[in-house]
Amino acid sequence: MTMTLTFVIPILIILVIAGFTAKSMKKSVNHKGKSMSSQWVRRIFGAYISLLLICALVATFINGKDNNDLKKAEVDSLEKEGIALVDAAAAGKLDTIDSSFIEKKWDLDYRDQKLNVTTETAEFFGTQIFVERKNTNDHKIDAIAYRTRSSVNDMDISKLINPIRLKLAGNILILQNPKKAKLEFSMFNNVFSVNQFTGEPSLFEHQSSFYDGQSILYMRIPKDLELIYKSDLNIQYVE
Incomplete structure (x- = not known):
């Protein structure tokens, strides 16, 4: 209307x-x-x-042809989701995290006493890592990747973002950033003949905004497993 x-x-x-x-x-x-x-x-x-x-x-x-596939997502709400996710992970309260934020799960068998954690290349791995030690040595590494919603111009594009990747090669756990997603958006702007009455900004005054959701990797490892990693990886142990 x-x-x-x-x-x-x-x-x-x-x-x-x-x-x-x-x-x-x-x-x-x-x-x-x-x-x-x-x-x-x-x-x-x-x-x-x-x-x-x-x-x-x-x-x-x-x-009149709006993209009904993309829901509205205000940045303020997304920021609150990211803060809540980090707080819950730091406290080990996974049951309080919205299941819709789960990107991927891994169940890895591992029997060595030490595990080297590294990245595939020298590029920065931006995902924050939380590690919880189990009460037993069950020789299994449980990992869950979480990511809160992302947006472009207040449109939810979460379903277009790829998850992080893990690869276990011998005694090395390789962390990989998500595969890059190519996003293309077209914007129609009213011409001057309409804008002079509606007061809408011109095409040249338009500004785009992008918000990347909070990404974390939560790992539950055997009780006595020693992790070896460089200081540039953001790893925090859950007490």
Whole structure:
């Protein structure tokens, strides 16, 4: 309803202006007679009014096709989700974490006493890692990757983000960043003929925003397993 009014009102305004202007021009012509210049003025004015109407109608149909696949996601809400996730992981309270934030789970068999944790390349691994020691040596490493919602221009794009990757090779656990996702968005902006009535910003005044969700890796390891890793990995032990 709001979207319809947004575009119907400018069209009505254009029609009213066109009506008053045409009436005024007709009176002027009746007093002075038709002239070549007045005919050109009417043609130019008529073409401009037609252009305004066409642009307003086209803008109505284009903007009516919203992307219903992407839900709204305000940054303030996303930030709170990230803080709550980190707090819950640090306290070892996995049962309080929303299950929708789970990206992937791993169940790894491992019997050595030491495990080297590293990254595949020299690139920065931005995921925060929480490690909890089990009460027994069950020779299993349980890992869960969590990520809160991500957004572009307040649109939830979480389902388009790939999860982190783990690879166990011998006594080395390799951490890999998510595979890069290529996101393409098209933006339609109302032309001047519509914006002059709606007051909307022009295309050149538009700013895009991106918010990356909080990513953590929670690992439960055997009681006496020793982890060996470089200081650049953000690993925190859960007491």
